[in-house]
Amino acid sequence: MFDLVIVANRLPVDRIKLPDGSNGWRTSPGGLVTAIEPVMRSNHGVWIGWPGGTDGDEELFSADGLDLAPMSMSAEEIQLFYEGFSNGCLWPLYHDVVVKPEFHREWWDAYVGVNQRFAEKAASLAAEGATVWVQDYQLQLVPQMLRTLRPDLRIGFYLHIPFPPAELFQQLPWRRQILEGLLGADLVGFQLPGAAQNFVRLVRQRVGHKTHRDLVYLPDGRTVRAAAFPISIDAKGFEDMARDPEVEARADEIREALGSPRTVFLGVDRLDYTKGIFARLRAFAEVMKEGHFSVEDAVFVQVAVPSREQVEEYRILRDEIERLVGRINGDLGEIGRPAIHYLHSSYPRKEMAALYRMADIMVVTPYRDGMNLVAKEYVATRFENDGALVLSEFAGAADELRQAYLVNPHDINGMKQALRDAYDASDKEAAKRMKAMRRTVTQNDVKAWADSFLAALAQVETHAKAVRPTA
Ligand code: GDG
Numbered sequence: 001m002f003d004l005v006i007v008a009n010r011l012p013v014d015r016i017k018l019p020d021g022s023n024g025w026r027t028s029p030g031g032l033v034t035a036i037e038p039v040m041r042s043n044h045g046v047w048i049g050w051p052g053g054t055d056g057d058e059e060l061f062s063a064d065g066l067d068l069a070p071m072s073m074s075a076e077e078i079q080l081f082y083e084g085f086s087n088g089c090l091w092p093l094y095h096d097v098v099v100k101p102e103f104h105r106e107w108w109d110a111y112v113g114v115n116q117r118f119a120e121k122a123a124s125l126a127a128e129g130a131t132v133w134v135q136d137y138q139l140q141l142v143p144q145m146l147r148t149l150r151p152d153l154r155i156g157f158y159l160h161i162p163f164p165p166a167e168l169f170q171q172l173p174w175r176r177q178i179l180e181g182l183l184g185a186d187l188v189g190f191q192l193p194g195a196a197q198n199f200v201r202l203v204r205q206r207v208g209h210k211t212h213r214d215l216v217y218l219p220d221g222r223t224v225r226a227a228a229f230p231i232s233i234d235a236k237g238f239e240d241m242a243r244d245p246e247v248e249a250r251a252d253e254i255r256e257a258l259g260s261p262r263t264v265f266l267g268v269d270r271l272d273y274t275k276g277i278f279a280r281l282r283a284f285a286e287v288m289k290e291g292h293f294s295v296e297d298a299v300f301v302q303v304a305v306p307s308r309e310q311v312e313e314y315r316i317l318r319d320e321i322e323r324l325v326g327r328i329n330g331d332l333g334e335i336g337r338p339a340i341h342y343l344h345s346s347y348p349r350k351e352m353a354a355l356y357r358m359a360d361i362m363v364v365t366p367y368r369d370g371m372n373l374v375a376k377e378y379v380a381t382r383f384e385n386d387g388a389l390v391l392s393e394f395a396g397a398a399d400e401l402r403q404a405y406l407v408n409p410h411d412i413n414g415m416k417q418a419l420r421d422a423y424d425a426s427d428k429e430a431a432k433r434m435k436a437m438r439r440t441v442t443q444n445d446v447k448a449w450a451d452s453f454l455a456a457l458a459q460v461e462t463h464a465k466a467v468r469p470t471a
Helices: 031-042 075-094 105-125 142-149 175-182 193-207 235-243 245-257 277-289 312-332 349-358 373-381 412-424 427-443 446-459
Strands: 002-010 013-017 023-027 045-050 061-063 066-070 126-135 154-158 187-190 210-212 215-217 223-228 263-270 298-305 340-343 361-364 388-392 405-407
Touching: 002 031, 002 105, 023 061, 031 045, 031 066, 031 446, 045 105, 075 105, 105 126, 105 142, 126 142, 126 446, 142 154, 142 175, 154 446, 175 193, 187 193, 187 446, 193 210, 193 215, 193 223, 235 245, 235 349, 235 373, 235 427, 245 349, 263 277, 263 349, 263 373, 277 298, 277 312, 277 340, 277 412, 298 312, 312 340, 349 373, 361 373, 361 412, 373 388, 373 427, 388 412, 388 427, 405 412
Parallel strands: 002 045, 002 126, 045 066, 126 154, 154 187, 187 223, 263 298, 263 361, 298 340, 361 388, 388 405
Antiparallel strands: 013 023, 061 066, 210 215, 215 223
16 A cells, blocks of 8 residues: 555556567656656655556556556557547647547547546555545546545646636536546646636536635535646756766767758657647748758757657648658758758657757747646756747746747747747847746756645645655
8 A cells, every 4th residue: 555646647667578578667757757756755655557558467566666556458448548538639628729629428438437447546556545646637537536435535636738718628528527527636736827727717617616716615625726836847857968978979969960050940849739840840941941041051950759640630740740841841951951850759868968959949839838848958958058949938838938039839920030039149148048047947846846736735634644745
């Protein structure tokens, strides 16, 4: 039995087949595990999640001293719960309906079923009075299901993506069930205050509970708090990596391979329609076409990390972007000098750091993004206070990184101007902006995020005991 239970769609490791045919594990270190690992260690924690694949093995195991509880998923569940309801319905709905969400009853049924299994697993592993922290949009029903099974628990929920305004959320045929699912938690955390307000307003309008500021009063006497906890990164870890001579050498090597242009623009995103990749490449190409810089002066490196490739919308998007890159390079490129270097691949973390180090201008232009960690990671690696960040107003990160070149990604001319401004900026101007952004990112790192969420959860008045803060 565990005093702290993390429930997330994915485990922080991938299941792999070893050469002898047996099962092995490869850690996939992300921001979340870096944040949560220390709390898990000081609180006898366990992490429940899907290890990828369809293997039915659900035996508990440890990796790097962390206790992990795999949740198996059938091929049908992957299709209906994960690709369907989570990524074909909730993801677009919560991101401003950038593409049209699909509402299918069989997807919903699978979502309910998988959430129930997650809740049961958490109920079976949590010690009396334990703290359970449920993560993200795939598991919004877990808090209520778990509370029914285990009223003794202290339950927190954190949403990594935006929470939409009532006008959009209302479209969801199962809007009330989702709100009630979340209300099973004692504390519901969001990236931004606006999202928390959207939630409280919807609860008042749709479920009819009494609310006051960030609190919801339930008829059974319980109180639920909804508040913002903007997520961050392991800023020191990224800076240390950036200072590694190997990473520095690799950054130089990449620039040379690009033909040593004066300025390198960089985009790094999961290949997702929310990220605004198409519009940003168009804007860059137009600036180049208009003669503001040539292929000798500037190139754009776009890393598009493969994502959700089984979902139709993502296949269409990939084709569109690749057609555009081909057209731009055909129009503007010269022999040995494409205008856009497009990479459809994922990379080790060190290579990511080398990419950030070699880039003069990082371009992050999502139509809607909960936070966007890439923007913060870029800032963390610029320990010499050089480089510039072009950032969408619609990324959560824009609330904190006010000194970025902020853009509206729907406004191509505005984006072109921001690219030009960043390109033309003096070293002094760039350093002033970067210094301020670095201060923000270093002071508010991911450990501070996890600690503040868990401290707020510990303060909620329940009968359960609280987790200890990290050492
Ligand atoms: C969701 C929300 C919110 C990317 N490519 C590679 C790689 N990455 C890493 C980045 C970064 C992370 O993945 C991506 O995080 P983002 O925040 O940019 O975007 P989402 O994946 O959409 O994340 C988002 C986040 O959750 C956290 O709450 O900020 O708004 O949408 O850390 O570095 N890492 C490696 N190789 C890659 O090729 N190793």
